[in-house]
Amino acid sequence: MIRISAIMLGLSLAGITAAHAVDTAKLAIQEELPVGRATGDYPAPPGWDKLPEGEFGEKIIRGYNYFVNTQALAPEFVGNGLNCVNCHMDGGKKENAAPLWAAYMSYPAYRKKNNRINSYEERIQGCFLYSMNGTPPEHMSPVLVDLSAYAYWLAQGTLTGEQFNPAEMAIPGDEDLLKGGKRDDFPFTQGYLNAGGSADFKTPGRGYPKLPEPEQAPDIARGKQVYKQECAVCHGANGEGQKVNNRYVFPPLWGPDTYNWGAGMQRVNTAAYFIHQNMPLGQPEKLTEQQAWDVAMFLDTHERPQDPRNHGSLEETVEKFHGGYSQYGKEVNGSVLGTASYPNHPNKP
Ligand code: HEC
Ligand code: HEC
Structure with missing residues (x-):
């Protein structure tokens, strides 16, 4: 099959405001x-x-x-x-x-x-x-x-x-x-x-493909090494990303300006799946599976914006929505993740 690369089509349109109606x-x-x-x-x-x-x-x-x-x-x-x-x-x-x-x-x-x-x-x-x-x-x-x-x-x-x-x-x-x-x-x-198509079809390539369980438990210290070697050049020494003219050219991975504690990417397994196929940019499967797990653990044990479902009780939010590979509510380097989170929908500077 042919692949035709995308061309950029310029067009702009303002969105609409008022969004409190979403349940x-x-x-x-x-x-x-x-x-x-x-x-x-x-x-x-x-x-x-x-x-x-x-x-x-x-x-x-x-x-x-x-x-x-x-x-x-x-x-x-x-x-x-x-x-x-x-x-x-x-x-x-x-x-x-x-x-x-x-x-x-x-x-x-x-x-x-x-x-x-x-x-x-x-x-x-x-x-x-x-x-x-x-x-x-x-x-x-x-x-x-x-x-x-x-x-x-x-x-x-x-x-x-x-x-x-x-x-x-x-x-x-x-x-x-x-x-x-x-x-x-x-x-x-x-x-x-x-062409014989029917309503019963498969969607190969959907999502971020699963990796098998890691051989060794994902490790923050090993992940930090992978991060320094393979990621920091673009995403910054502190996961802060890089801006040109006040716009990110390399997106932030933790801190106030990235995905929050309710996002799929904060699950270490989902981040590992994404990273193994997509990062470093343009080099799918460059990392070993273990490296992908380790660096995902490193990313997702940093503070980020709060889980918007947290209405005051960290324990309750963990209990209802987290678990598995989420590190939200776990103690890392003496502080509990989710206790020093950044605001939701902060005002843009
Ligand atoms: C060459 C630069 C480069 C390197 C090296 C790189 N990335 Fe990225 N990364 C990007 C860009 C650019 C995007 C956004 C992709 C897009 O918009 O098409 C991105 C997106 C991401 C995202 C999703 C968006 C976000 O902000 O959370 C994650 C997670 C991520 N990278 C993790 C990593 C990890 C982990 C490594 C090291 C293993 C890494 N990246 C290495 C350039 C890079
Ligand atoms: C920080 C990374 C990130 C950003 C930014 C992001 N998404 Fe997602 N998106 C995800 C993840 C993770 C999933 C769920 C994948 C999983 O759990 O395996 C997902 C799932 C989806 C799905 C469902 C995919 C499926 O196969 O069911 C759609 C549709 C989607 N996103 C659209 C959007 C749109 C539109 C935006 C922008 C408004 C957006 N996403 C921004 C990470 C992101």
Whole structure:
């Protein structure tokens, strides 16, 4: 399959304000995704030459721009220095970096823990609340609609493959667009159906592929060595990232301006999976699996913004939402993680 690299399309649009209406309790659980191991065989997302014409094409471009330039285009929903693309690499297209084409077709998703169904929109709102340490845009807000249009197009194009003809892609209403593609009435393209595609498909490359349990327990001191050697050159000696003209060119990994204690990336295992496939930048699987676990442990035993679900009791928040590989609430170097956390949605300087 052909891969056509993305071109930058300039376009700007202000988001909308007022976001208190989001029921964040619904977004409470950042569960691990049910993903497998890396396999080496992945479909290719569509290039910009497959952009549909007209209004829907513009929605897609705006969604792409929100995704890669969240700071500038949707600042009212963002409380840190990150952009979506920092963790969903290559504009959300790269396999094994939680690509949007696989994500879109995995919602609505049933969540056992809170016995409810999460839409694609709610999953994005979750990333605004935790990964972006922000205030999620409310239901149906243009930012969410545009982000969903971008993911919908990537999903349709990726499923259909080289036969993809954007002119024959159905254009859903906003309400449907926000649900995600895993629904009985999803309008598959004729090209996909002709090629034998069905509603029963797999999404290889989804999420960050699991690593086996580490041989040795992840170790902060070893992780620190890996960090110094492989990461500090870009992310800074203290995980603070690097700015040019007041914008991060290398995103921060801990401290006040990065993902908070409710984000998926604060789980050491999720960070290890991400790092093994995606870091150091452009060198997938450079680190051994053990090194990925160790450096993930090092990152995620530093203070960051508070878990927004913490309403005063650290113990209760740990009990309800943490556990497994989360280090929140654990004592490291004489201080308990989560007791000196930074604010949520801090005002931007
Ligand atoms: C700090 C890293 C980070 C940032 C920034 C981030 N995300 Fe995520 N995102 C994650 C992680 C981690 C997961 C869950 C992966 C897991 O648990 O395996 C996730 C999951 C998702 C999913 C669901 C993926 C799937 O396959 O089910 C979507 C959609 C998503 N994010 C969209 C966004 C959008 C839109 C933004 C920007 C508003 C954003 N993310 C910003 C880390 C991030
Ligand atoms: C050559 C520079 C470079 C090196 C070296 C590097 N990174 Fe990154 N890292 C980046 C860039 C750039 C991004 C954002 C990617 C994007 O936007 O496409 C990033 C993103 C990340 C993220 C997700 C975003 C965030 O702020 O949390 C994590 C976690 C991360 N890197 C960890 C590491 C670790 C651990 C190492 C060392 C093993 C490392 N990086 C080495 C450049 C680098």
